[in-house]
Amino acid sequence: MLKEALVKKLDYEELSNCMRCGFCQPACPTFRETGYEAASPRGRIALMKAVADGVMEPDKDFVDQMNLCLGCRACEPVCPAGVSYGQLIEQTREAIEDVQQHPWWVKAVRRLAFVHLFPEQKRLQQLGRLLRFYQRSGLQKAVRKLGLLFWLPRHLREMEAIMPEASARSLADEWQAAVIPAIGERKYRVGMFSGCIMDVLFQETNRNTVRLLAEAGCEVVIVPGQVCCGALHAHSGERGIARKLARINVAVFHEANVDMIISNAGGCGAMLKEYDHLLADDAEMREQADWFAARVKDISEVLGEQMDAQKWQSLPQRITYQSSCHLRNGMKVSNEPVQLVKNIPGATYVPLFEGERCCGSAGIYNLLQPEMASGLLDEKMGHVAKTQADILVTSNPGCLLQMKAGIHRAGLDGRMEAVHLVDLLARVSPKE
Amino acid sequence: MLPAPIRAQLRAIVGEKHCLDSQEALVAYSYDATPMQQALPDAVVMPGSTAEVQEVMRLCASARIPVVTRGAGSNLCGGTIPLGGGIVLVLNRMNQIVEIDEQNLTITVQPGVRTVDIHQAVEARGLFYPPDPGSMVISTIGGNIALNSGGLRGLKYGTTKDYVLGLEAVLPSGEMIRTGGKLMKDVAGYDLTKLLVGSEGTLAIITEAILKLIPKPQTQRVMLAMYADMAQAAKSVSDIIANRIIPGTLEFLDQGTIRVVEEFKKIGLPTDVAAILLIGQDGDPLTVDQDMDKIAAICQKNAAVQIKVATTAEEADEVMTARRSALAALSRMRPTTILEDATVPRAAIAPMVAAIQEIASRYGLQICTFGHAGDGNLHPTCMTDARNTEEIERVEHAFEEIFAAAIELGGTITGEHGVGIVKAPYLEWKAGAAGMEVMKGIKQAFDPNHLLNPGKMFAKESRQRVVVQRA
Numbered sequence: 001m002l003k004e005a006l007v008k009k010l011d012y013e014e015l016s017n018c019m020r021c022g023f024c025q026p027a028c029p030t031f032r033e034t035g036y037e038a039a040s041p042r043g044r045i046a047l048m049k050a051v052a053d054g055v056m057e058p059d060k061d062f063v064d065q066m067n068l069c070l071g072c073r074a075c076e077p078v079c080p081a082g083v084s085y086g087q088l089i090e091q092t093r094e095a096i097e098d099v100q101q102h103p104w105w106v107k108a109v110r111r112l113a114f115v116h117l118f119p120e121q122k123r124l125q126q127l128g129r130l131l132r133f134y135q136r137s138g139l140q141k142a143v144r145k146l147g148l149l150f151w152l153p154r155h156l157r158e159m160e161a162i163m164p165e166a167s168a169r170s171l172a173d174e175w176q177a178a179v180i181p182a183i184g185e186r187k188y189r190v191g192m193f194s195g196c197i198m199d200v201l202f203q204e205t206n207r208n209t210v211r212l213l214a215e216a217g218c219e220v221v222i223v224p225g226q227v228c229c230g231a232l233h234a235h236s237g238e239r240g241i242a243r244k245l246a247r248i249n250v251a252v253f254h255e256a257n258v259d260m261i262i263s264n265a266g267g268c269g270a271m272l273k274e275y276d277h278l279l280a281d282d283a284e285m286r287e288q289a290d291w292f293a294a295r296v297k298d299i300s301e302v303l304g305e306q307m308d309a310q311k312w313q314s315l316p317q318r319i320t321y322q323s324s325c326h327l328r329n330g331m332k333v334s335n336e337p338v339q340l341v342k343n344i345p346g347a348t349y350v351p352l353f354e355g356e357r358c359c360g361s362a363g364i365y366n367l368l369q370p371e372m373a374s375g376l377l378d379e380k381m382g383h384v385a386k387t388q389a390d391i392l393v394t395s396n397p398g399c400l401l402q403m404k405a406g407i408h409r410a411g412l413d414g415r416m417e418a419v420h421l422v423d424l425l426a427r428v429s430p431k432e
Numbered sequence: 433m434l435p436a437p438i439r440a441q442l443r444a445i446v447g448e449k450h451c452l453d454s455q456e457a458l459v460a461y462s463y464d465a466t467p468m469q470q471a472l473p474d475a476v477v478m479p480g481s482t483a484e485v486q487e488v489m490r491l492c493a494s495a496r497i498p499v500v501t502r503g504a505g506s507n508l509c510g511g512t513i514p515l516g517g518g519i520v521l522v523l524n525r526m527n528q529i530v531e532i533d534e535q536n537l538t539i540t541v542q543p544g545v546r547t548v549d550i551h552q553a554v555e556a557r558g559l560f561y562p563p564d565p566g567s568m569v570i571s572t573i574g575g576n577i578a579l580n581s582g583g584l585r586g587l588k589y590g591t592t593k594d595y596v597l598g599l600e601a602v603l604p605s606g607e608m609i610r611t612g613g614k615l616m617k618d619v620a621g622y623d624l625t626k627l628l629v630g631s632e633g634t635l636a637i638i639t640e641a642i643l644k645l646i647p648k649p650q651t652q653r654v655m656l657a658m659y660a661d662m663a664q665a666a667k668s669v670s671d672i673i674a675n676r677i678i679p680g681t682l683e684f685l686d687q688g689t690i691r692v693v694e695e696f697k698k699i700g701l702p703t704d705v706a707a708i709l710l711i712g713q714d715g716d717p718l719t720v721d722q723d724m725d726k727i728a729a730i731c732q733k734n735a736a737v738q739i740k741v742a743t744t745a746e747e748a749d750e751v752m753t754a755r756r757s758a759l760a761a762l763s764r765m766r767p768t769t770i771l772e773d774a775t776v777p778r779a780a781i782a783p784m785v786a787a788i789q790e791i792a793s794r795y796g797l798q799i800c801t802f803g804h805a806g807d808g809n810l811h812p813t814c815m816t817d818a819r820n821t822e823e824i825e826r827v828e829h830a831f832e833e834i835f836a837a838a839i840e841l842g843g844t845i846t847g848e849h850g851v852g853i854v855k856a857p858y859l860e861w862k863a864g865a866a867g868m869e870v871m872k873g874i875k876q877a878f879d880p881n882h883l884l885n886p887g888k889m890f891a892k893e894s895r896q897r898v899v900v901q902r903a
Contacts, residue, residue, distance in 0.1 A: 016767040016819070021465045022506045022570045026546075035524050037505070038460035050459045055472075061456040080760035081769070
């Protein structure tokens with residue numbers, strides 16, 4: 001029963017810490033869209049607590065309301081009481097998933113994605129090869145020309161249109177080495193977290209990350225045996241699988257004995273940084289998990305400190321920045337990326353109005369809740385258009401795809417491009 | 433559950449989407465920001481216009497259904513808890529700024545406009561709406577008016593009541609009245625505008641308001657002054673006023689609050705000082721500079737151990753952080769945070785703070801005090817745990833004594849949060865028996881069937897006034 005599962009999974013102490021002041025509401029995208037108390041963090045916590053207190057049964061409305069949450073965690077930095085809303089919503093989703101009776105095909109898709117695909121990098125790469133074949137063989141052109149995608153909903157067609165070219169080989173294969181030496185004096189030994197999607201769809205970004213790290217004085221280890229971070233699992237109520245993945249990552253990075261663990265995706269980084277919470281009940285791994293969590297850094301934190309902007313080439317363009325929610329609210333990194341952009345000679349940094357608000361991508365939210373997601377995206381693109389920027393920078397693959405889709409959707413193709421922060425820095429900092 | 437025909441009629445009035453009675457909706461509108469208060473309504477109704485409010489009210493009057501009007505639900509007195517069931521009337525859809533009149537210096541708003549949106553709209557035109565309650569980023573103007581909200585600028589600029597010039601309101605009968613207008617002078621009959629301000633949704637439903645605006649001050653500056661002795665901080669406050677300076681901000685933190693803020697924020701506050709004053713002035717640059725110099729000299733004279741005058745925007749932000757973080761820091765200590773607002777005449781601040789500290793230690797509770805030193809409005813804040821019934825009982829007794837102490841010093845049980853549920857048993861201490869009768873008479877005249885916000889303001893029985901024993 002869902003009720004029992006919720007009572008078991010929910011941290012009642014944390015529920016009690018919400019003092020219902022409502023300061024989270026202006027930061028919450030779904031509350032702003034709907035104006036409905038239940039669709040706000042305060043409301044959702046009240047619903048969770050009502051279930052835990054036996055005031056209400058967790059019915060379909062309850063489940064729908066929990067699924068409507070983007071999980072962007074914009075409510076956390078503004079919460080006076082410091083409530084870990086992200087933990088509460090994940091506990092709720094885990095309980096929902098534990099008892100949910102999905103139709104057979106949803107079960108099959110979830111199993112395929114969460115058990116057989118994301119945790120298995122080789123399979124993702126095989127899929128990447130298929131995608132690459134589709135993109136390169138002329139099949140994509142033919143399909144588009146013939147209008148064969150008419151049956152897809154608009155948001156999926158838009159995603160198809162902006163899908164970057166997939167990579168067929170893993171990062172370690174690309175570098176033909178697992179350890180890339182630092183250029184110049186070695187300051188740190190860092191472990192590169194390559195990510196699952198990043199390594200297939202954004203390998204150029206991963207390659208640039210390694211190069212910039214090396215140039216910044218880091219010996220970069222592409223730690224073998226690492227797997228998907230488990231963020232998509234945890235957000236979708238599969239914390240069990242997330243824990244399994246976490247144990248593997250903690251073990252292999254610990255083995256590699258690195259000073260820092262570098263992520264270039266806000267979504268992954270926030271998950272990695274919270275492995276200590278995820279594995280808190282695991283007596284065997286807890287200590288190593290603490291070790292791991294304390295070493296996780298976003299690439300912008302390291303480059304901000306170690307890169308020499310004086311050597312950068314001039315880039316006389318207007319640049320704006322859309323924050324990754326989990327980078328900002330989960331990893332608490334907000335100034336570093338902006339500062340890096342500002343340091344680019346010749347560039348004009350244009351602040352994006354409400355650049356700290358979720359773009360609607362939210363992992364796979366845009367695929368599951370297309371209506372809310374496209375509402376948020378359209379509002380976002382309105383603000384983006386006003387910046388008249390040439391380059392829209394972000395720092396997470398999901399956000400990057402959503403921004404590319406947004407540019408396409410807003411008819412800004414050719415006038416503006418969405419770029420990962422690392423790729424932008426790679427442009428102005430040519431190979432030594 | 434409402435009877436099916438009533439439900440159907442409500443849906444016909446406001447539309448299906450705006451009349452909810454799912455479990456989810458009932459729970460979501462069963463609470464506000466007040467700790468330990470919750471009650472489920474029978475339905476949640478979200479009208480989009482004054483006409484719809486009137487129709488809903490007519491229906492509820494004929495069927496004798498209680499109506500609790502609600503904005504953001506950010507109040508701290510239990511003001512929007514639907515104690516007797518009935519409907520929660522949510523006015524958030526009525527959220528338009530109707531007009532900004534630069535000739536008459538007024539803004540006309542619907543009740544669901546957020547306070548902060550009013551600030552932004554008028555400040556963009558060089559105008560100023562001073563009331564700034566702590567919850568202004570979420571609170572609605574309708575709620576501010578219903579509770580006569582205060583804020584940090586109370587000393588110099590007054591509170592919500594000083595800015596409401598006119599109202600449109602729906603009576604419990606469904607009739608609509610208009611009071612006041614874009615008028616600085618209006619003595620035509622009883623002042624119903626002022627009567628409705630602070631009436632806590634018990635007399636009428638406010639559906640539109642005309643607010644007074646003033647020119648926006650050109651500049652503002654802030655400073656911190658730290659004291660080894662609370663009495664010297666209080667003396668500084670009195671001396672500043674005695675020197676004919678009215679600061680725009682005059683806030684204070686006691687030692688307990690300072691320690692908790694420093695522990696949480698690590699901003700380098702000395703934890704051995706007894707009190708910190710945060711003093712700000714706004715106006716034209718020349719006067720502001722002169723006032724700040726004079727204030728610094730007064731603080732110096734009163735043995736301030738350290739004075740920090742902010743010279744840049746960043747420094748000003750740093751200075752403000754101490755006060756801004758107070759509630760956040762305190763609320764992280766324990767699960768339940770009870771924030772009260774006992775208020776005394778400015779000159780009685782030092783004895784009041786001493787009384788609070790004495791009461792807290794006698795009951796073995798952690799009560800920290802911060803607040804608006806300039807207007808005597810203090811926020812004794814108790815960190816506790818609602819699940820510990822024994823401790824909560826001690827908390828209640830302690831606050832009872834704090835209210836009594838405030839009244840003894842010529843103060844009041846609530847300066848800006850309102851009576852609602854939580855202070856209803858103590859209202860008679862302030863208003864007196866005859867005063868209560870007058871208030872009840874007013875309620876009777878507006879709402880003879882007691883449909884609007886039942887159970888608020890008037891308790892079933894008043895508490896016996898406690899005798900304060902102090903050494």
